[in-house]
Amino acid sequence: MRKFFAIFTSLRAAYTNRTDPEGMQLLARTYWRVILSIAIVIAILSIGIGAVLLFQIMGSFTTKQASDAILPTTLNRAKIESVLTAFDARRKQFEMLPSSTSTYPDPSR
Numbered sequence: 001m002r003k004f005f006a007i008f009t010s011l012r013a014a015y016t017n018r019t020d021p022e023g024m025q026l027l028a029r030t031y032w033r034v035i036l037s038i039a040i041v042i043a044i045l046s047i048g049i050g051a052v053l054l055f056q057i058m059g060s061f062t063t064k065q066a067s068d069a070i071l072p073t074t075l076n077r078a079k080i081e082s083v084l085t086a087f088d089a090r091r092k093q094f095e096m097l098p099s100s101t102s103t104y105p106d107p108s109r
Helices: 002-016 021-060 063-070 077-100
Strands: none
Touching: 002 021
């Protein structure tokens, strides 16, 4: 525990004398180690969380769900027709837009 507090004591002394080369070197080394430690922790956490999520997804695949996915689904003809009609209406509106725009005269002429 004494070493832990000694680190902060030496850092405080280096910060108060930060114009000295020895103080700058200690601050730079400490800054680099802190940034490197944070980066390593973030990398380990992201790999761990990714592995947990991957195993959750892989564990959710069962033979029952796979066999259900193979079964054909029934389609509602009325819904399909309404979707196709809506797409056709959008296509007609899109084709109408270029012909319905009014031309504006060029103000520079």
